[in-house]
Each structure stands twice: as structure tokens, then as C-alpha cells.
Amino acid sequence: MSILAWTYIMVGLTFGIYIFIAWISRVRDTKGFYVAGGGVPPLANGMATAADWMSAASFISMAGLISFLGYAGSIYLMGWTGGYVLLALLLAPYLRKFGKYTVPDFVGDRYYSDTARFVALVCAIFVSLTYVCGQMRGVGIVFSRFLEVPVNTGVLIGMAIVFFYAGLGGMKGITWTQVAQYTVLITAYLIPAVFISMKIAGTGIPQIGLGGTVQTGQYTGQYLLDVLDKLNTDLGFTAYTQPGAKSMLDVFCITFALMVGTAGLPHVIIRFYTVPSVRAARLSAGYALLFIAILYTTAPAVAAFARYNMIDTINDKPYAEAPSWFKNWEKTGLIAWVDKNNDGIIQYRAGKPFVGKPKFVKGKTGPLGQKIVANKLTNSPNELYVDRDIMVLANPEIANLPNWVIALVAAGGLAAALSTASGLLLVIASSISHDLYYRMINRKATEKQRLMVGRIMIGIAVCIAGYFGINPPGFVAQVVAFAFGLAASSFFPIIVLGIFSARTNREGAICGMLAGIIFTAAYIIYFKFMGGTKDQWLFGISPEGIGTIGMIINFVVTYVVSSMTKAPPEEIQELVNSIRTPRGAGAAVDH
Amino acid sequence: MSKNLQEYWRKNVTFMSFLLAIWAIVSYGCGILFVEPLNAIRIGGFPLGFWFAQQGSIYVFVCLIFIYYAYMQKLDREYDVHE
Known part of the structure; x- marks a missing residue:
């Protein structure tokens, strides 16, 4: 059977599964819509978080990036996994105990302020919207390459599918489709990786093959990484395993900004509201990283194999x-x-x-x-x-794998893009329908009205994302990387301080958030859009890493302003005490 | 906060800081700052610094979260604040 026929079968089959899951998990109340009723088992939440987190960029682009960057690509590997440690230790259990629906919810309640809620809301929407446009584009590209339909038609099909299962099932629909999508994407990633590892390094475990010896050709018996170091140096590149030209401080800052940004991304954080208990939140963060690590430790192996293969077969x-x-x-x-x-x-x-x-x-x-x-x-x-x-996309062809594997990779790429897009759309919809509409505009809205607003918002957000997917503004690719910088400099410090320092107050949080975002955004805009040059970089830190400095500014400003102004009211002190202990998390009520 | 709970919180924060120190050492220490000296050491086909940056640090991250989970399970019961 041809690749095209196989691809239609694989993509049709997986889409059928997603739609079926959405239909059986459709919801009628806001708790189901926002947090899947708060009853997702830790293992399932781990898988859903992994799929939520790993986007088209992780699936398609990351291994290629590392392949060309060598050691320097480690910033993405460490940066996009290390954040889960922060999430598991500093945020997830406490936010789960707090037990509301969104990130702006926590910020607004903890800092007893609708101004703080609004600032957080704008950040959440901005971060999620920039991110989701890239996903829609990814869906379109996979469609056009593997199914031979125009990119725009691909985007429209993707929009329809996401709208169907996110609109119908809300968080509940998204969660269970993400579980299915994780299974599809990890299978699609591992099968070609295992085959290529066997072919080049003679072991079926890519993580070991990376440190193994080359099995055939002129380099037989030499360690793969040694061969890559030699090839890279001979061709005029930096040795594969050695640090390149980037300053160490910059590498440090970029990695840190990615880690903290990961921990501060609203679509990742809200996944931890969906589990039944604090214990489950801690555990599911572990599962999430475990499931992510399966792909993230395979990626550098795929990268090295691809590098070797490319130079060996073409140069x-x-x-x-x-x-x-x-x-x-x-x-x-x-x-x-x-x-x-x-x-x-x-x-x-x-x-x-x-x-x-x-x-x-x-x-x-x-x-x-x-x-x-x-x-x-x-x-x-x-x-x-x-x-x-x-x-990644050419891997199965390079390794001469059967056509169905190539089709599976296409389905995997789509699963990665769709799962992330749906998580982001839900953040946008719940931020507007819950935080803005219900909490700030119409406190008397009925359950039914709120659900309706949520569904309409998903529809609007899908259309905006689709529009930018079809007409991508030139800056989307650049802005996505900065979603991390902005998440790092806005949410992370005030959530951490909100939990670990009862003295942090409204004035501190608002000033800190604004200082962090304005500094980071101004730096990025100046260097990316207004022609700032490299020699003007502050301490030699690139715009990608500046979120780290923005975060420090946020921490310092929040702390200093808080200690100079009035302590938060008594009931906030109690709130902070109560989120520090797990008991009673199950009793989270709608408010 | 009662004295008992203060002690619970202090133990939690102490253990958490310990785990975060390990987190920082494997990623920023072994993976970035000391990558060149560590690359002189080899484990099979891996230069050690490179291994930490692209493999080892991620394995350690996963372990840290599960260790924290296990520790807190115990601590929650000890101070009778479990669910």
C-alpha cells in the first residue's frame, strides 16, 4: 500500500478515536468544563500533561535542532524538562490545594485584587495565543506534506477537530483525547528511533545507542560521538559534544528562563487542578516528566543518528x-x-x-x-x-522503514500539535469565561450561561488561531520562544511568593508582575523588532535568556514593595496556611 | 499556624531545598558550568559533561520528583495532615 493510503488510514483512525472520546466525555457543568470535574487519575493526568506540553516543536523540530547544534542544543533538553521539578516542588501541590480553576484565579484571590487578576489574565491570554498560532501552522504543514492537501485546508480541518472535542468536552474531553494523543505520538516517535538505533549503533535502545559504536562503514567500531566530533571539526563546525560560541552566562540564562517559563505556563499549571488530591498532584507531576523524558532522552539520540547519517550518506x-x-x-x-x-x-x-x-x-x-x-x-x-x-520527518525514509511507519509519524506530528493546541485554547476560554466574565463582569451568571460563554470563547479562539495559522505573521516563530520569557517573568515569582511568603501583599504582586513583564517585553521588542544589536546586550544576555533577569526583577520588586506596604489581611494569612497542608483538598468547592 | 504545623512546613521546605540543590548541581553544574572538565572523563562512548547535559540531568529530574512524592507521603502521615 502507498504511503498516502497508509497516511489516510492512520490519520483517519486516530481522528476517529479523538472524536469518539470527545463524544463519550461531553460535559454539562463548568467544573467538568474547566477542570474535568477534578477526578482525573494521576497516571492519566501525567500522560495528558505530557501530550499537552509536547508540541509540534518538540515532536518535529527539536531533534533536528539538536542535530545541528550538538551540545548547544542541551539548553532545550534541560530547559524544557527541568521546569517540571520546580512545578512539582514549588507549585503543583499548593495550587491543587487552593483548588480553583485557573491561574488568574489564584493570583486574584491570593492577592485579593481584581487588578492583579486582570494583569494575570492578560498575560495568560497573550502567552497562550502566541503559542497556539504556531500549533495550527504545524497542523497545516503536516497535512500538506503527508496528505497532499493545501496548508490552509489542513489548518481548517485541524480547527474543526479541535473545536469539536474542546467545545463539547471542555477539559474533560481534552484530558482523555490527550491521553490517546500521547500514546500515538510516543509510539510514532519511538518506532523509527529504535530501528535507526539498531541500524547505526546495533542496539534497540536509542539512549544507549547514543554512546555506542558505529556498526558499519568506514568508522566501524568507533564511538558514534567521537565520529561526530571528528566529522564536525573536519567540516568546520564546533565539535559535537563541546560547548560552542555562546557565553556561559547566556546559556545559563536561557536554560533558566526555559525552566521557569515551563513551570509558569498556564496550560501546564491548570492540568494540576484536574486531579482529585494534593497527593495525586505530586504524583502526576512525576508521571508527566517520566512520560516527557521518554521522548526527551530519545531526541538527542535521534539527533546524533541523523547527523551521522546525513554526513555519511551525502557529504x-x-x-x-x-x-x-x-x-x-x-x-x-x-x-x-x-x-x-x-x-x-x-x-x-x-x-x-x-x-x-x-x-x-x-x-x-x-x-x-x-x-x-x-x-x-x-x-x-x-x-x-x-x-x-x-x-525527524525523514528518519523513517532514511532507515528504509515500511510505509505504515512513515504514516504513523504523520499521525504523531498531528497528535502533538492538536493536543497542545487544545490545552491552550482551553486556557484562553476559561480565562475569559471564568475570570473575566464570571468573576469580574457578571457575578450572577448561571452555570448554563458560563458554560455557554466558555464554548463560544473556544470557538472564537479557534478562529483567531486558525486565522494566524493560515496567514502567519512573520513574528510568530520569534514570539513563541518569548512566551517562555514572559511566563517566567510574570507568573512564576508571584505564585511562588504567594505560597512561600505569607507577607507578600497585593501592592507587591502587582508592581512585581508589571516590572517583570515590562522589562522583559521591552528588552525583547527592542532587540527583535527595533533593530537592537548584539553588542548592546545587557551582560551579553540574549533576548531568549532575558526572562531570567525579568524574573529576578519581579522577585525583588514584589519583595521590597510588600515589605514597605501594609501586610495582607488576616484571611489571606489563613488561606496561605491552609494551602500548605494537603488535608481537605478534595472538598474544593465552586465559589 | 500551630507549632506542629510550623515544624511540618519547615521540614518540607528543608527537604525541598535539598532536592533543588541537586537539581541545580546536575543541570547548571554538571551540564553547563563544568561541562568541559567533565567531558575529559568518559563513560563508554559518552563524554560525561555531554551525557549530563543531554541525558543524565533528565533522569535525575524524574527521580527527584518521585523522591519528593515519597518523602511527603511519609511527612503528611507523620504530622497527620494527609488526605
């Missing part, structure tokens, strides 16, 4: 003898080759082959059948352009 080989996957991906424009020295041989070296992304001259091919690029060439001896994203 210094005649174009005429290039493997078929090379030519397949050349057709999609994600690989391009310019024969700068007219020798008919592909030279892969450090540096860009030409300026920007490849633009092909229509209908014209070179003497060997290669597509001709119209871009301005660089002086670099490098002749090869490879898009980082193909590393």
Missing part, C-alpha cells in the same frame, strides 16, 4: 548517487544543493550555502537534474541547504 558523494530520500525532500524545497565548484559532488561544510531560505527557479533544472536556486550565493564552500525540521 562528498556525487549528486547522481544521492539516496532517494534526498531527492524526495529536495522536491519539497527543504533540501537544496548548489554545485558551486561544478564537480557534481555534494560538499557539506560549515556556513550558509546562500542567503535566506531557498527560492527555486521554476521549471529549470541543472545538468544533473537538481533544482536551481535563485538566492544570492555566499563565499562559503558549503553547497548544501538542509531544513532542520526534516530530521
Whole structure:
């Protein structure tokens, strides 16, 4: 059976499962809609959190990124997992004991202020909205590559599916579809990884294969990482396992901003409101990271295998003898080759082959059948352009795996994008329908009205996300990375202080949040959109890492302002005391 | 807060700080600050610093959360604040 037929079957089957789950878990009350009724078992919540967290970027792009960055890619591996330790130790159990529905809910109640609630609300919506646009785009791209439908049609299909199960089942529908989506995406990630590991390193466990020896070819018997170090150095790159040009302080700050940002992302935090107890919140954070770690420890292995495979099979080989996957991906424009020295041989070296992304001259091919690029060439001896994203997607083809595996990877990519999109949409919908509409506008709203507003908000949010998925503004890719910086500098400090320091008050929290966000946002906007240059960086910290400084500013401002102003009222002190002990969490009531 | 609960909270915070110290040592210490000296040490095909940065730190993170869970289960019962 052809790849296309298999892909239709796999994608159709998985979508059928998601819709079926949504139908049986449809909800009638707001508690079900916002927090799945608060009865999700820890193991299921762990899987749902893992799927919620791992987006199209984790599934498709991360291994490719590490493949090209080598050691420097570790910032993503540590940054996107280490945050769960903070979440499990500092936030999840206490927020669960607090037992409301959203992050702005906690901020508003703990700091007895609708201003604080509103600031938190705006942050939550901004962070989630920037993030969700990228997911919709991811859905469209997977559709177009594997199902041969236009990107826009792909986005529309994705929108319809997400609206159906998030609108119908709210958090409950999302939770159980995410459990199914985790199963699909992890299977799709592991199968090709295991096969490639067997092929290159002779072991079925990629995590061990990464430190294993090469099984065939001219490097037989040498350690894979040694071979990569040597290949990278020979071709003019930094050695694969060694730190690159980034300053250590910058690496430090980026990793920290990613960790803290992860812990502060509203769509991750609200998953811990869905479990029945504090004990379950602690446990499910462990399961969540365990399930994430299965993919995150496989990714660096996939990255190294892909790097080795690419250099070994393509570099210094005649174009005429290039493997078929090379030519397949050349057709999609994600690989391009310019024969700068007219020798008919592909030279892969450090540096860009030409300026920007490849633009092909229509209908014209070179003497060997290669597509001709119209871009301005660089002086670099490098002749090869490879898009980082193909590393995971092309893996099954490189390893000659059967067609159904390739189809499974497509279904996995879709599962990763859809699960994250639905979690984000729910944050947006619950922030507006619960925090803004019910808590700030209409305190007398009935259960039915609130549910209706929630569903309408999901519809509106889906449309906005879809619009930006179809017409992506150039800045989305840049902004997504900064969602972390903003989450780190806004929520994290005031939630932590709200739990660990009873003295922190309203004035401190509002000033701290504003100071953190304004500083971080201004820094990012200046350097990303207003032409700030690298030599102006504060202490050499890049905009990606500035969330760390924003977070410190938030902590300091909150602390100083709090100690200079009036202590919070008696009942807040009691609230803080009560969230510090687990007993009574089950009795969380609607308020 | 009663004296008993203060003690419960203090023990919780102490243990938590201990775990966070390990968290910082494996990621920021072994994975970033000392990556070059550690890379001189090899475990099989892995330079040690690289292994910590791309594999080891993640394994340790998972363990830390489960250790905290187990410790708090015990502590909750000891101070009779469990659910």
C-alpha cells in the first residue's frame, strides 16, 4: 500500500478515536468544563500533561535542532524538562490545594485584587495565543506534506477537530483525547528511533545507542560521538559534544528562563487542578516528566543518528548517487544543493550555502537534474541547504522503514500539535469565561450561561488561531520562544511568593508582575523588532535568556514593595496556611 | 499556624531545598558550568559533561520528583495532615 493510503488510514483512525472520546466525555457543568470535574487519575493526568506540553516543536523540530547544534542544543533538553521539578516542588501541590480553576484565579484571590487578576489574565491570554498560532501552522504543514492537501485546508480541518472535542468536552474531553494523543505520538516517535538505533549503533535502545559504536562503514567500531566530533571539526563546525560560541552566562540564562517559563505556563499549571488530591498532584507531576523524558532522552539520540547519517550518506558523494530520500525532500524545497565548484559532488561544510531560505527557479533544472536556486550565493564552500525540521520527518525514509511507519509519524506530528493546541485554547476560554466574565463582569451568571460563554470563547479562539495559522505573521516563530520569557517573568515569582511568603501583599504582586513583564517585553521588542544589536546586550544576555533577569526583577520588586506596604489581611494569612497542608483538598468547592 | 504545623512546613521546605540543590548541581553544574572538565572523563562512548547535559540531568529530574512524592507521603502521615 502507498504511503498516502497508509497516511489516510492512520490519520483517519486516530481522528476517529479523538472524536469518539470527545463524544463519550461531553460535559454539562463548568467544573467538568474547566477542570474535568477534578477526578482525573494521576497516571492519566501525567500522560495528558505530557501530550499537552509536547508540541509540534518538540515532536518535529527539536531533534533536528539538536542535530545541528550538538551540545548547544542541551539548553532545550534541560530547559524544557527541568521546569517540571520546580512545578512539582514549588507549585503543583499548593495550587491543587487552593483548588480553583485557573491561574488568574489564584493570583486574584491570593492577592485579593481584581487588578492583579486582570494583569494575570492578560498575560495568560497573550502567552497562550502566541503559542497556539504556531500549533495550527504545524497542523497545516503536516497535512500538506503527508496528505497532499493545501496548508490552509489542513489548518481548517485541524480547527474543526479541535473545536469539536474542546467545545463539547471542555477539559474533560481534552484530558482523555490527550491521553490517546500521547500514546500515538510516543509510539510514532519511538518506532523509527529504535530501528535507526539498531541500524547505526546495533542496539534497540536509542539512549544507549547514543554512546555506542558505529556498526558499519568506514568508522566501524568507533564511538558514534567521537565520529561526530571528528566529522564536525573536519567540516568546520564546533565539535559535537563541546560547548560552542555562546557565553556561559547566556546559556545559563536561557536554560533558566526555559525552566521557569515551563513551570509558569498556564496550560501546564491548570492540568494540576484536574486531579482529585494534593497527593495525586505530586504524583502526576512525576508521571508527566517520566512520560516527557521518554521522548526527551530519545531526541538527542535521534539527533546524533541523523547527523551521522546525513554526513555519511551525502557529504562528498556525487549528486547522481544521492539516496532517494534526498531527492524526495529536495522536491519539497527543504533540501537544496548548489554545485558551486561544478564537480557534481555534494560538499557539506560549515556556513550558509546562500542567503535566506531557498527560492527555486521554476521549471529549470541543472545538468544533473537538481533544482536551481535563485538566492544570492555566499563565499562559503558549503553547497548544501538542509531544513532542520526534516530530521525527524525523514528518519523513517532514511532507515528504509515500511510505509505504515512513515504514516504513523504523520499521525504523531498531528497528535502533538492538536493536543497542545487544545490545552491552550482551553486556557484562553476559561480565562475569559471564568475570570473575566464570571468573576469580574457578571457575578450572577448561571452555570448554563458560563458554560455557554466558555464554548463560544473556544470557538472564537479557534478562529483567531486558525486565522494566524493560515496567514502567519512573520513574528510568530520569534514570539513563541518569548512566551517562555514572559511566563517566567510574570507568573512564576508571584505564585511562588504567594505560597512561600505569607507577607507578600497585593501592592507587591502587582508592581512585581508589571516590572517583570515590562522589562522583559521591552528588552525583547527592542532587540527583535527595533533593530537592537548584539553588542548592546545587557551582560551579553540574549533576548531568549532575558526572562531570567525579568524574573529576578519581579522577585525583588514584589519583595521590597510588600515589605514597605501594609501586610495582607488576616484571611489571606489563613488561606496561605491552609494551602500548605494537603488535608481537605478534595472538598474544593465552586465559589 | 500551630507549632506542629510550623515544624511540618519547615521540614518540607528543608527537604525541598535539598532536592533543588541537586537539581541545580546536575543541570547548571554538571551540564553547563563544568561541562568541559567533565567531558575529559568518559563513560563508554559518552563524554560525561555531554551525557549530563543531554541525558543524565533528565533522569535525575524524574527521580527527584518521585523522591519528593515519597518523602511527603511519609511527612503528611507523620504530622497527620494527609488526605
